[in-house]
Amino acid sequence: MPESIPQDSVGLVQPRTLHVDQSLELECGRVLPAYDLVYETYGTLNADASNAVLICHALSGHHHAAGYHGPDDKRPGWWDNCIGPGKPIDTNRFFVVCPNNLGGCHGSSGPTSTNPETGQPWGPDFPMMTVKDWVKSQTRLADALGIAQWAAVVGGSLGGMQAMQWAIDFPERLRHSVVIAGAPKLSAQNIAFNEVARQSILTDPHFHGGRYYLHDTYPRQGLILARMVGHITYLSDDAMRMKFGRDLRSGRFHFGFDVEFQVESYLRHQGETFSRNFDANTYLLMTKALDYFDPAREYDHSLEKAMEQTRCNFLVMSFNSDWRFAPERSREIVNALVQAGRDVSYAEIDTPKGHDAFLLPIPEYTKLFSAYMGRVAGEVAAHV
Amino acid sequence: MPESIPQDSVGLVQPRTLHVDQSLELECGRVLPAYDLVYETYGTLNADASNAVLICHALSGHHHAAGYHGPDDKRPGWWDNCIGPGKPIDTNRFFVVCPNNLGGCHGSSGPTSTNPETGQPWGPDFPMMTVKDWVKSQTRLADALGIAQWAAVVGGSLGGMQAMQWAIDFPERLRHSVVIAGAPKLSAQNIAFNEVARQSILTDPHFHGGRYYLHDTYPRQGLILARMVGHITYLSDDAMRMKFGRDLRSGRFHFGFDVEFQVESYLRHQGETFSRNFDANTYLLMTKALDYFDPAREYDHSLEKAMEQTRCNFLVMSFNSDWRFAPERSREIVNALVQAGRDVSYAEIDTPKGHDAFLLPIPEYTKLFSAYMGRVAGEVAAHV
Numbered sequence: 001m002p003e004s005i006p007q008d009s010v011g012l013v014q015p016r017t018l019h020v021d022q023s024l025e026l027e028c029g030r031v032l033p034a035y036d037l038v039y040e041t042y043g044t045l046n047a048d049a050s051n052a053v054l055i056c057h058a059l060s061g062h063h064h065a066a067g068y069h070g071p072d073d074k075r076p077g078w079w080d081n082c083i084g085p086g087k088p089i090d091t092n093r094f095f096v097v098c099p100n101n102l103g104g105c106h107g108s109s110g111p112t113s114t115n116p117e118t119g120q121p122w123g124p125d126f127p128m129m130t131v132k133d134w135v136k137s138q139t140r141l142a143d144a145l146g147i148a149q150w151a152a153v154v155g156g157s158l159g160g161m162q163a164m165q166w167a168i169d170f171p172e173r174l175r176h177s178v179v180i181a182g183a184p185k186l187s188a189q190n191i192a193f194n195e196v197a198r199q200s201i202l203t204d205p206h207f208h209g210g211r212y213y214l215h216d217t218y219p220r221q222g223l224i225l226a227r228m229v230g231h232i233t234y235l236s237d238d239a240m241r242m243k244f245g246r247d248l249r250s251g252r253f254h255f256g257f258d259v260e261f262q263v264e265s266y267l268r269h270q271g272e273t274f275s276r277n278f279d280a281n282t283y284l285l286m287t288k289a290l291d292y293f294d295p296a297r298e299y300d301h302s303l304e305k306a307m308e309q310t311r312c313n314f315l316v317m318s319f320n321s322d323w324r325f326a327p328e329r330s331r332e333i334v335n336a337l338v339q340a341g342r343d344v345s346y347a348e349i350d351t352p353k354g355h356d357a358f359l360l361p362i363p364e365y366t367k368l369f370s371a372y373m374g375r376v377a378g379e380v381a382a383h384v
Numbered sequence: 385m386p387e388s389i390p391q392d393s394v395g396l397v398q399p400r401t402l403h404v405d406q407s408l409e410l411e412c413g414r415v416l417p418a419y420d421l422v423y424e425t426y427g428t429l430n431a432d433a434s435n436a437v438l439i440c441h442a443l444s445g446h447h448h449a450a451g452y453h454g455p456d457d458k459r460p461g462w463w464d465n466c467i468g469p470g471k472p473i474d475t476n477r478f479f480v481v482c483p484n485n486l487g488g489c490h491g492s493s494g495p496t497s498t499n500p501e502t503g504q505p506w507g508p509d510f511p512m513m514t515v516k517d518w519v520k521s522q523t524r525l526a527d528a529l530g531i532a533q534w535a536a537v538v539g540g541s542l543g544g545m546q547a548m549q550w551a552i553d554f555p556e557r558l559r560h561s562v563v564i565a566g567a568p569k570l571s572a573q574n575i576a577f578n579e580v581a582r583q584s585i586l587t588d589p590h591f592h593g594g595r596y597y598l599h600d601t602y603p604r605q606g607l608i609l610a611r612m613v614g615h616i617t618y619l620s621d622d623a624m625r626m627k628f629g630r631d632l633r634s635g636r637f638h639f640g641f642d643v644e645f646q647v648e649s650y651l652r653h654q655g656e657t658f659s660r661n662f663d664a665n666t667y668l669l670m671t672k673a674l675d676y677f678d679p680a681r682e683y684d685h686s687l688e689k690a691m692e693q694t695r696c697n698f699l700v701m702s703f704n705s706d707w708r709f710a711p712e713r714s715r716e717i718v719n720a721l722v723q724a725g726r727d728v729s730y731a732e733i734d735t736p737k738g739h740d741a742f743l744l745p746i747p748e749y750t751k752l753f754s755a756y757m758g759r760v761a762g763e764v765a766a767h768v
Contacts, residue, residue, distance in 0.1 A: 028639035128639040188624035188647040192616045195648045196609060202641060203605040205589055221587040225580060229613055232576045240572035246678065253676060255412035255512040257586060257668060261675065263572040264579045284641060291645065292637060294630065323707075 005068065008084045009076060010042040010091050013067035015107060020140045030127040037141050038107030039063045039099035042083060043091035045145070051380045052147040053089055054138065055079065055098035056155035056162035059230070059286045060278060062106035065098040081361045088369035093377040094151065102137050103129040103285040111281030112213070124210025129285055131158075131293045135165045142173065152176035152376050156358035157325065158286070161293045164333070168295050171311040176376050178315045181322055181358040183329035184303050184336070185294040190324065193233055194287040197226035201280045210281050219280045224271035226283060231270050236321035236354030303336035314344040315372045317365065319357040345372060389452065392468045393460060394426040394475050397451035399491060404524045414511040421525050422491030423447050423483035426467060427475035429529070435764045436531040437473055438522065439463065439482040440539035440546035443614070443670045444662060446490035449482040465745045472753035473538065477761040481529065486521050487513040487669040495665030496597070507665055508594025515542075515677045519549045526557065536560035536760050540742035541709065542670070545677045548717070552679050555695040560760050562699045565706055565742040567713035568687050568720070569678040574708065577617055578671040581610035585664045594665050603664045608655035610667060615654050620705035620738030687720035698728040699756045701749065703741040729756060
């Protein structure tokens with residue numbers, strides 16, 4: 001934690017856990033008899049529970065989206081740029097809820113938690129999850145918190161996919177869906193990058209078929225490689241050029257395989273840090289959820305028909321240097337919404353920061369996001 | 385070999401080996417006391433040795449660029465589309481020479497060949513090579529064949545970098561330099577992808593510090609991963625969409641980690657085939673040669689100054705869907721040449737095929753390439 005908590009921070013926060021004793025039928029055909037969802041909340045729920053905003057996290061995210069857990073925290077939650085007093089998701093006006101997804105590795109039921117049938121970690125036996133499953137599991141959290149309808153469901157990347165699926169599957173349970181740096185489904189190239197990441201993990205000799213917990217090890221190298229290749233796709237070519245160029249770490253060539261260019265050092269560091277903090281089975285599961293996401297599939301492969309199920313308003317935002325989920329992919333979503341007769345605002349933000357931009361304090365992005373969420377908050381006031 | 389050799393094939397060919405007993409001083413500071421270069425030739429050298437064309441290969445290429453080695457060959461050499469009677473590099477008019485680069489794994493001295501000092505494979509002790517070293521080594525082949533001046537030096541990708549370096553380092557020894565799908569140096573993103581490939585190999589437990597030959601094994605998984613990630617960068621997003629889309633191999637989701645999407649199957653197959661036919665130490669060495677390439681570095685980081693060394697004419701070609709070495713990179717080369725007052729023709733070919741396009745029979749590409757090489761051949765006739 002910084003010496004003093006910034007004025008615009010939600011401050012010290014604590015995660016809570018919801019134990020759901022109701023079984024959850026999954027798309028893969030299996031059933032979770034019960035599950036835990038760990039989550040955080042920021043702000044105060046109003047009397048008629050009309051000011052609640054759900055935050056959905058992306059591939060490597062979790063429930064700790066804003067504020068600090070304790071005095072030793074060096075960094076706040078992953079979306080602290082966007083959540084807090086006076087920020088786009090203004091905690092003076094909204095009650096913000098952010099759960100860790102099922103299959104995650106930060107407290108919700110997932111491969112690292114105990115399988116009640118065996119008393120061992122679930123590991124590879126944890127069921128495969130889909131975006132649709134996550135959304136269904138999140139309705140139980142809304143029920144438990146007494147939230148019949150979200151003012152907005154908001155997410156970036158894989159989180160944006162959940163915001164879309166909420167609008168399609170539970171149209172009466174949200175008034176706004178905010179889809180940032182998203183896509184209506186993965187391209188072959190996206191799937192290909194995910195497959196490289198998965199193969200890195202699956203073929204690591206320390207993976208042990210996913211039961212590495214029992215061998216007191218984990219597929220460290222596989223996770224490092226998976227994160228390195230992922231990380232390249234989160235940054236734009238321009239962002240990398242500005243950040244590293246061809247700078248050499250020691251100013252000269254060494255003609256060996258140790259780190260020579262700054263970008264190598266950065267990537268290895270990113271990979272190593274990640275490998276210490278993330279579970280390999282969760283990573284595998286999250287990449288598959290991405291690959292499977294395709295809401296049009298249920299509607300004769302028509303995204304327009306899928307969007308005809310929705311009732312809420314939409315904000316769609318993309319970043320012009322994002323080549324992982326390029327603006328074209330967001331425009332596919334917008335076009336389907338327009339054809340389905342929905343109310344949609346679209347913004348394409350000019351930034352060299354690539355896919356990662358959705359996490360960053362980019363003035364144009366913050367301004368537009370704030371303006372839209374201000375409108376959502378205004379409706380809440382009218383709604384009360 | 386097909387049932388009958390096509391009319392426009394160079395037919396059956398045989399590699400030859402040049403043993404060079406003269407030492408080669410390398411950029412890394414080490415010296416190769418002697419070396420072998422394996423090479424193929426197609427067509428006939430004319431009386432004054434003025435019709436010789438040098439083909440430089442790319443990362444995973446070799447000396448077998450055209451024709452067939454024997455009746456069991458299913459496929460011809462890697463650039464058979466462009467080399468043969470009536471093809472862009474017309475073997476009725478040109479004497480074509482294609483060597484395997486030093487450090488390669490197809491017959492030239494490299495990590496798999498024997499280190500005379502130890503009697504064991506060189507392995508990781510083979511010196512690191514640069515594009516400049518390769519070009520210098522190739523001058524000895526030209527000398528041995530009696531070729532004082534190439535009609536043209538031609539290459540795609542890493543091969544194009546050699547064609548550029550020839551023009552800078554040995555300006556009197558070529559009349560044309562043909563640089564296809566090249567770049568004046570790698571970007572941070574390019575280096576990052578290479579680093580992922582290297583880490584895949586270096587951290588494979590079967591790598592044994594590069595001495596896997598002595599353990600009767602090889603870093604198969606590392607090579608597979610390296611090739612998978614490389615292959616994604618050779619294809620465009622559009623090419624992948626057209627080739628695979630999101631097609632499922634069995635028509636439905638399996639909710640497991642076996643192959644589900646066609647693109648996964650394709651990538652794994654590419655990786656596996658490659659891992660059986662390529663040496664890991666060579667792969668490492670080739671990616672480093674790519675990373676190091678930066679001819680401007682010797683000339684105060686001015687590509688224009690580097691190009692002022694050249695005397696030949698240039699053809700530069702790029703492909704609009706190539707995101708590995710995008711057309712912008714070729715235009716950097718063209719701009720430097722124009723500023724240096726050189727004669728340069730530039731073509732940007734419209735194709736969805738990505739970086740791999742330089743290997744493919746694309747009508748517009750073939751036509752422009754043929755027209756330029758026709759001009760080169762016409763000069764040879766005048767030259768005789």
